[in-house]
Amino acid sequence: MCAKILDGRKLSAEIREELKGRVGKLKRKGITPGLGGILVGEDPGSVTYVGLKSKACDEVGVTEKVLRLPENITEEELLRNIQSLNQDLEIHGIFIQLPLPKHLSEEKVLAQILPQKDVDGFHPLNVGKAWLGQPAFFPAVVLAIQEMLIRYGYDLKHKDVVIVNVDNMVGKPLASLLVQDEEGAGANVTLCHPATPDLASCTRRADVLVVSVNKPNFITADMIKEGAWVIDFGSNWIEEPVTKKRKTVGDVDFEKVKEKAKAITPVPGGVGPMLVTMLLVNTVTAAERQAGG
């Protein structure tokens, strides 16, 4: 048996089409959804990623406004820039491109975003509301994972979900989303560290295994249950031993695991292409909420 490949590119295109419809409706009411962003410095990865966001905004009809700020900006000055986006009525969602330079406190900066515009879902109020089961914004990656499972027909209710990652950006918000007694959730969730003792005994229980540790071949076939759904959110830049070509791979031993799993996300082409799209979903949702429906 060979696993079904969960195609993030295809789903992403599908969701963007739906978004165009929602944006059209808002525009007929005289509202153009706006995404504001802050990019500090010129980290090449960050610059590329912000470029992807701009392109996607263009595609679905969301206005985009990125403030490009110098590397050596003071925290005070940065907070003032966030305030200006908070007050801008044409901006419905705000992202801060991470990582920030070391002299800036991410904790303080993220808490400055107006919670109703916090489309990355990093503000403590959003994190808290989400954990308590109240309406809140979730980070794009966890929405992407949930959306992929749902759109490929997987019912999470009462399933064993094991997440290998306990970070604020992935593991915790994903647990927060999937543990609630809601549609598309209601799972039993286990959070493991990569160093959890006897990790394989945890992962082998999983109906859905999510991994994000950035270690190639970290999840091997013996670590998964026959018929599991495997979501790989790892990204590792490696050199192919034979051809010496460099390429991106995930955390899962894809070739072997796909023989045993029921479904699996590839890397690249899995969760990755969904990320920017889910940020736009949040932005359009924010605009709809701010418009009162």
Added chain:
Amino acid sequence: MPAEIIDGRKIAEEIREGLKGRVAKLEERKMTPGLAVILVGEDPASLSYICMIEREGEACGVYIQVIKLSSDIKQEQLEGKIEELNQDANFHGIILQLPLPKHLNALSAESKISPDKDVDGTNPISTGKLLLGEETFFPSTPYGVQQLLIRSGHDPTGKRVVICGRSNIVGKPLAAILMQKKVGANATVTICHTGTKDLASVTREADILIAAMGRLKSVTADMVKEGAVVVDVGINPVKDPETGKTKIVGDVDLDAVNERAAAITPVPGGTGPVTSVMLMENTVKAAELAEGV
């Protein structure tokens, strides 16, 4: 061999002794830690809990004032009272006793408690900070469970913890505490609930099993791994058929589990006594922070 009984009263006494020293230091600065307890209406269970808090306050040297509000109070009046207490320097902690009468929105009222005085950690901002691993007040029941484990020699670090029950006052905050990469935490945490299929196969994985489903005898011997530590957070009132008196029993079938577990918390006398002392600990901490010590 019967399990070790973890004596919550003894551990509470230990914590109380430590607190008295800290209160004495504050008294030297002419400061008495103060806790405002808001009670709306006259729910009998709330009244008996408040009685316990008042006794605990007296034992620790924390000033407790119960603010009784009539059951037909309006939301704005309740929130106005909270705002007033936020400004009142006599109180370092504020708790809102639940349940509230049906016409009141608890979450909205809790959101008004200043995070500096939110000693039961119920403001969603506090919840968010808790999950993110930032400095905040832990809700007293799960905080007490963590202390019970540590002080009875069953540190959760590196252990498999299974939490049965995903309530906002016990299950979720306890999971949030124990999953952090911190001293006395850093466990592999699973959150499951009464709807879980084959719950026993999940709970048998636990080194530490937390029963917090609020169902009498819902944790039976077959659900417990030999040598596990079992913490019973259940509070179920049961009428004794012979005497007609009501007594409190937990979620764990104590007699049966006793033979398999290595250690177990009794009900009453387990997590209960520690809960009220942790509320005082948080109030004293809030007073210390306000005083800058």
